[in-house]
Amino acid sequence: MAKGxxxxxxxxxxxxxxVTYELLSAGRGLADNLGEELxxxxxxxDVAGAAAALGEYGADKVFVADNEKLAEYTNDAYVxxxxxxxxxxxxxxxxxxxxxxxxxLGASIAQRLETGMFSDCVSVKVDGxxxxxxxxxxxxxxxxxxxxxxxxxxxxxxRPNVLAINEPQAGKQAEVVNVEVSGxxxxxxxxxxxxxxxxxxxTEASIIVSAGRxxxxxxxxxxxxxxxxxxxxxxxxxxAVVDAGWYPQAQQVGQTGKTVAxxxxxxxxxxxxxxxxxxxxSSKCIVAINKDPEANIFKVADYGIVGDLxxxxxxxxxxxKKLLA
Amino acid sequence: MKILVLLKQVxxxxxxxxxxxxxxxxxxxxxxxxxxxxFAVEEAxxxxxxxxxxxxxxxxxxxxxxxxxxxxxxxxxxxxxxEDAAMTDVDxxxxxxxxxxxxxxMQYDLILAGWRAIDDGSAQVASRVAQALNxxxxxxxxxxxxxxxxATAVTEIDGGTATIEVPLPAVVTCQKGLNEPRYPSMKGxxxxxKKKIEKVGLGALGLDASAVAAKAxxxxxxxxxxxxxxxxxxxxxxxxxxxxxxLLREEAKVI
Numbered sequence: 157m158a159k160g161x162x163x164x165x166x167x168x169x170x171x172x173x174x175v176t177y178e179l180l181s182a183g184r185g186l187a188d189n190l191g192e193e194l195x196x197x198x199x200x201x202d203v204a205g206a207a208a209a210l211g212e213y214g215a216d217k218v219f220v221a222d223n224e225k226l227a228e229y230t231n232d233a234y235v236x237x238x239x240x241x242x243x244x245x246x247x248x249x250x251x252x253x254x255x256x257x258x259x260x261l262g263a264s265i266a267q268r269l270e271t272g273m274f275s276d277c278v279s280v281k282v283d284g285x286x287x288x289x290x291x292x293x294x295x296x297x298x299x300x301x302x303x304x305x306x307x308x309x310x311x312x313x314x315r316p317n318v319l320a321i322n323e324p325q326a327g328k329q330a331e332v333v334n335v336e337v338s339g340x341x342x343x344x345x346x347x348x349x350x351x352x353x354x355x356x357x358x359t360e361a362s363i364i365v366s367a368g369r370x371x372x373x374x375x376x377x378x379x380x381x382x383x384x385x386x387x388x389x390x391x392x393x394x395x396a397v398v399d400a401g402w403y404p405q406a407q408q409v410g411q412t413g414k415t416v417a418x419x420x421x422x423x424x425x426x427x428x429x430x431x432x433x434x435x436x437x438s439s440k441c442i443v444a445i446n447k448d449p450e451a452n453i454f455k456v457a458d459y460g461i462v463g464d465l466x467x468x469x470x471x472x473x474x475x476x477k478k479l480l481a
Numbered sequence: 482m483k484i485l486v487l488l489k490q491v492x493x494x495x496x497x498x499x500x501x502x503x504x505x506x507x508x509x510x511x512x513x514x515x516x517x518x519x520f521a522v523e524e525a526x527x528x529x530x531x532x533x534x535x536x537x538x539x540x541x542x543x544x545x546x547x548x549x550x551x552x553x554x555x556x557x558x559x560x561x562x563x564e565d566a567a568m569t570d571v572d573x574x575x576x577x578x579x580x581x582x583x584x585x586x587m588q589y590d591l592i593l594a595g596w597r598a599i600d601d602g603s604a605q606v607a608s609r610v611a612q613a614l615n616x617x618x619x620x621x622x623x624x625x626x627x628x629x630x631x632a633t634a635v636t637e638i639d640g641g642t643a644t645i646e647v648p649l650p651a652v653v654t655c656q657k658g659l660n661e662p663r664y665p666s667m668k669g670x671x672x673x674x675k676k677k678i679e680k681v682g683l684g685a686l687g688l689d690a691s692a693v694a695a696k697a698x699x700x701x702x703x704x705x706x707x708x709x710x711x712x713x714x715x716x717x718x719x720x721x722x723x724x725x726x727x728l729l730r731e732e733a734k735v736i
Binding site: 168228229230231232235255256257259260262263264266267268270271272273274275276288292293294295296297298299300301302303304305306307342343344345346347348349350351357359363387405406408411412413415419420430431437438440441442443449454455456457458459460461462463464467468471472475476478479480 | 494517572600609612619647656705714722730
């Protein structure tokens with residue numbers, strides 16, 4: 157019988173991603189509720205040292221594949237290795253972060269195991285012995301609750317930033333199980349170029365400063381960037397800004413961009429098209445700055461400032477800096 | 482080069498979602514090609530033009546002919562649609578199983594698709610198809626070169642990019658930034674009317690409803706709680722900014 161809640165521990169350069177701790181914290185509650193083990197699955201090169209932290213965040217057991225072949229993420233190496241591991245151990249569930257590699261690996265392993273998967277989930281609970289996931293449709297214009305009653309393991313990719321992280325228990329140790337790498341790798345990684353930015357990633361950021369058409373010109377994005385940097389925020393933008401060529405597409409928030417769930421989303425000069433609202437409405441607190449008092453953005457904002465962003469942003473920046481100092 | 486494009490028909494992004502009888506209502510909604518799939522169609526056309534190849538649009542579902550024909554009007558060669566009244570209970574597993582069965586009988590060098598659909602946002606089907614066909618997968622291409630039996634893609638990864646090379650045939654999913662999809666020309670629209678869209682049922686693929694029954698089951702569909710409009714401050718900028726900063730600390734407790 158399938159048993160065990162597994163969390164895929166995503167890392168880069170041996171540093172565990174925050175979403176992994178979110179998954180372990182949620183996974184601990186699910187495992188306790190079902191009377192099952194919580195296991196972390198850690199793949200990479202020179203990553204074995206990171207296993208200790210996974211134990212402190214709740215894992216009972218950590219499956220570690222520490223191998224040159226796993227240095228960079230490739231679909232083949234990761235799917236093959238995880239498939240063999242899952243076949244041998246029959247977990248009840250495998251949880252991923254809804255990240256570039258979490259999605260890629262999750263969907264592939266789900267098909268290989270002939271099972272169901274839920275993407276971009278914003279919550280998970282146990283109901284009637286089943287894991288029940290809630291996830292958005294149409295980028296948050298509607299939601300669905302769903303379960304996978306029969307096929308195992310159930311696979312899910314949870315949206316980063318929505319699950320709370322438990323306090324780690326210093327010194328709590330997990331059993332470490334070493335895993336072999338299996339299969340051929342057809343993806344050849346030619347180059348990896350990480351953006352040189354000290355800013356947090358958009359989908360993981362707790363604060364986002366986002367710009368719309370109201371910034372008027374590409375050079376004014378600097379004002380938004382300086383605001384973001386002064387409060388440790390990520391920079392987002394609306395589709396209008398991307399279409400005008402003022403800012404990279406990777407930073408677009410909305411139905412054809414990234415869906416975000418920040419603690420604080422500051423919308424500067426964004427009118428609030430339905431597609432943009434869909435991508436950011438699950439943020440905890442929304443601040444809107446817009447000259448037009450009739451702008452749609454004010455319908456979803458917790459705090460709205462009717463005014464020119466070029467006047468408001470510099471003052472708000474100084475005020476927030478003071479509070480964070 | 483023979484290129485297949487996996488195409489999904491979705492609600493227009495302007496659509497306001499309503500629920501009727503526990504399901505999302507499609508009444509009065511304009512249907513469009515999934516915007517990410519448009520990038521796949523455009524990229525396929527560019528590669529086909531360069532290699533004197535052909536592009537087949539592959540889709541699943543009822544009443545999708547209109548959007549498939551739109552892709553044909555952009556310049557795709559022909560269409561292939563799996564449609565069957567027995568497909569009532571489907572999920573990503575079902576669709577991928579159907580698509581891979583259909584594609585398994587076709588000739589192809591490359592399969593392109595949008596990286597996700599803007600309706601369910603699940604980003605699974607193309608990855609699942611690669612797995613079911615046992616061909617290599619590359620997700621989130623923002624640049625793609627196809628030559629000498631290989632595809633080389635610059636892909637979006639979290640926090641940067643990765644350049645990945647795979648042997649063909651392969652599945653590559655397309656991200657915004659890859660290209661600018663063309664509009665159908667009048668000539669294209671006229672020609673599309675004569676192009677062939679082959680329609681098949683599950684039986685023709687050797688499948689039945691039970692073989693493609695969903696693994697994932699929907700329990701409830703609901704609308705999100707509407708956010709109540711909050712405090713709007715119309716004071717002059719300095720006063721308003723100070724007030725909001727104070728509220729963020731003391732009331733919202735997010736700073």
